Amino acid sequence: MAFRYRCGECGFSTSWSTQSLSEDAAIAHYADRHPGLLPGGSFEVNRKNPDSPGCLPMLGIAILLLLIIGSCQR
Template identity: 70%
Template sequence: MAYRYRCGECGFSTRWTTESEAEDRSTAHYADRHPQLVPGGSVEINRKNLETVGCLPMIGIALLLLLITASCQR
Protein backbone atom coordinates (compact mmCIF):
# COMPACT_ATOMS: atom_id res chain seq x y z
CA MET A 1 0.00 0.00 0.00
CA ALA A 2 1.03 3.58 -0.55
CA TYR A 3 0.13 6.64 1.49
CA ARG A 4 -0.25 10.34 0.71
CA TYR A 5 -0.85 13.12 3.23
CA ARG A 6 -2.73 16.30 2.31
CA CYS A 7 -2.26 19.54 4.20
CA GLY A 8 -5.39 20.86 5.90
CA GLU A 9 -4.28 24.47 5.47
CA CYS A 10 -3.08 24.73 1.86
CA GLY A 11 -2.92 22.64 -1.33
CA PHE A 12 0.23 20.72 -0.39
CA SER A 13 0.24 16.93 -0.66
CA THR A 14 3.06 14.42 -0.37
CA ARG A 15 3.86 11.96 -3.14
CA TRP A 16 2.69 8.35 -2.86
CA THR A 17 5.17 6.64 -0.56
CA THR A 18 5.43 4.62 2.64
CA GLU A 19 3.31 5.67 5.59
CA SER A 20 6.26 6.77 7.71
CA GLU A 21 7.90 8.80 4.92
CA ALA A 22 4.62 10.52 4.03
CA GLU A 23 4.08 11.39 7.69
CA ASP A 24 7.64 12.74 7.99
CA ARG A 25 7.15 14.91 4.91
CA SER A 26 3.82 16.18 6.22
CA THR A 27 5.36 17.07 9.59
CA ALA A 28 8.26 18.84 7.86
CA HIS A 29 5.80 20.78 5.70
CA TYR A 30 3.84 21.96 8.73
CA ALA A 31 7.06 22.95 10.54
CA ASP A 32 8.20 24.95 7.50
CA ARG A 33 4.93 26.49 6.24
CA HIS A 34 2.61 26.48 9.25
CA PRO A 35 4.88 26.54 12.34
CA GLN A 36 2.17 27.90 14.63
CA LEU A 37 -0.24 25.01 13.90
CA VAL A 38 -0.40 21.40 15.01
CA PRO A 39 0.10 19.09 11.99
CA GLY A 40 -3.24 17.96 10.61
CA GLY A 41 -4.86 17.34 7.26
CA SER A 42 -5.85 13.99 5.85
CA VAL A 43 -4.28 10.78 4.65
CA GLU A 44 -5.14 8.84 1.50
CA ILE A 45 -4.41 5.15 1.15
CA ASN A 46 -3.79 3.54 -2.23
CA ARG A 47 -4.63 -0.13 -1.71
CA LYS A 48 -3.65 -1.15 -5.23
CA ASN A 49 -0.58 -3.32 -5.50
CA LEU A 50 1.65 -1.23 -7.73
CA GLU A 51 3.77 -4.26 -8.60
CA THR A 52 1.02 -6.20 -10.37
CA VAL A 53 0.91 -6.58 -14.14
CA GLY A 54 -2.82 -5.92 -14.39
CA CYS A 55 -4.73 -7.84 -17.06
CA LEU A 56 -1.62 -8.86 -19.02
CA PRO A 57 -1.83 -12.56 -18.02
CA MET A 58 -5.48 -12.73 -19.13
CA ILE A 59 -4.62 -11.20 -22.51
CA GLY A 60 -1.82 -13.74 -22.92
CA ILE A 61 -4.14 -16.64 -22.15
CA ALA A 62 -6.78 -15.30 -24.56
CA LEU A 63 -4.20 -15.00 -27.36
CA LEU A 64 -2.92 -18.51 -26.66
CA LEU A 65 -6.44 -19.94 -26.82
CA LEU A 66 -7.09 -18.03 -30.05
CA LEU A 67 -3.88 -19.44 -31.54
CA ILE A 68 -4.83 -23.00 -30.51
CA THR A 69 -8.35 -22.58 -31.92
CA ALA A 70 -7.05 -21.19 -35.22
CA SER A 71 -4.55 -24.04 -35.63
CA CYS A 72 -7.22 -26.71 -34.98
CA GLN A 73 -9.59 -25.49 -37.71
CA ARG A 74 -7.48 -26.68 -40.63
Protein backbone atom coordinates in the same frame (compact mmCIF):
# COMPACT_ATOMS: atom_id res chain seq x y z
CA MET B 1 0.78 -0.07 0.88
CA ALA B 2 1.17 3.32 -0.70
CA PHE B 3 0.12 6.44 1.24
CA ARG B 4 -0.21 10.13 0.38
CA TYR B 5 -0.58 13.06 2.76
CA ARG B 6 -2.79 16.09 2.01
CA CYS B 7 -2.33 19.28 4.03
CA GLY B 8 -5.39 20.62 5.85
CA GLU B 9 -4.28 24.22 5.48
CA CYS B 10 -3.11 24.78 1.91
CA GLY B 11 -3.87 21.73 -0.25
CA PHE B 12 -0.25 20.52 -0.45
CA SER B 13 0.07 16.78 -1.11
CA THR B 14 2.99 14.39 -1.15
CA SER B 15 3.69 11.72 -3.74
CA TRP B 16 2.69 8.12 -3.04
CA SER B 17 5.11 6.62 -0.55
CA THR B 18 5.29 4.55 2.61
CA GLN B 19 3.29 5.65 5.62
CA SER B 20 6.37 6.67 7.62
CA LEU B 21 7.81 8.76 4.77
CA SER B 22 4.44 10.45 4.27
CA GLU B 23 4.23 11.25 7.98
CA ASP B 24 7.76 12.69 7.93
CA ALA B 25 6.85 14.84 4.92
CA ALA B 26 3.70 16.08 6.69
CA ILE B 27 5.65 17.11 9.78
CA ALA B 28 8.34 18.79 7.69
CA HIS B 29 5.71 20.62 5.61
CA TYR B 30 3.96 21.99 8.70
CA ALA B 31 7.26 23.04 10.29
CA ASP B 32 8.25 24.87 7.10
CA ARG B 33 4.95 26.33 5.85
CA HIS B 34 2.72 26.52 8.93
CA PRO B 35 4.94 27.06 11.99
CA GLY B 36 3.07 27.13 15.27
CA LEU B 37 0.16 25.01 14.03
CA LEU B 38 -0.37 21.39 14.91
CA PRO B 39 -0.11 19.13 11.83
CA GLY B 40 -3.51 18.43 10.30
CA GLY B 41 -4.79 17.15 7.03
CA SER B 42 -5.41 13.59 5.96
CA PHE B 43 -3.73 10.48 4.66
CA GLU B 44 -4.96 8.56 1.64
CA VAL B 45 -4.33 4.94 0.79
CA ASN B 46 -3.79 4.05 -2.86
CA ARG B 47 -6.89 1.89 -3.31
CA LYS B 48 -6.36 1.26 -7.03
CA ASN B 49 -3.12 -0.57 -6.34
CA PRO B 50 -2.36 -0.65 -2.59
CA ASP B 51 0.91 -2.57 -3.07
CA SER B 52 2.19 -0.13 -5.68
CA PRO B 53 5.74 1.11 -5.13
CA GLY B 54 4.83 4.34 -6.91
CA CYS B 55 6.51 5.69 -10.02
CA LEU B 56 10.08 4.85 -8.98
CA PRO B 57 10.36 1.62 -11.03
CA MET B 58 9.17 3.41 -14.18
CA LEU B 59 11.61 6.26 -13.55
CA GLY B 60 14.45 3.76 -13.15
CA ILE B 61 13.53 2.02 -16.40
CA ALA B 62 13.39 5.36 -18.23
CA ILE B 63 16.84 6.33 -16.96
CA LEU B 64 18.24 2.93 -17.97
CA LEU B 65 16.80 3.29 -21.46
CA LEU B 66 18.31 6.76 -21.80
CA LEU B 67 21.71 5.42 -20.75
CA ILE B 68 21.47 2.58 -23.25
CA ILE B 69 20.42 4.91 -26.07
CA GLY B 70 23.16 7.38 -25.16
CA SER B 71 25.85 4.68 -25.19
CA CYS B 72 24.76 3.37 -28.59
CA GLN B 73 25.22 6.67 -30.43
CA ARG B 74 28.64 7.63 -31.74
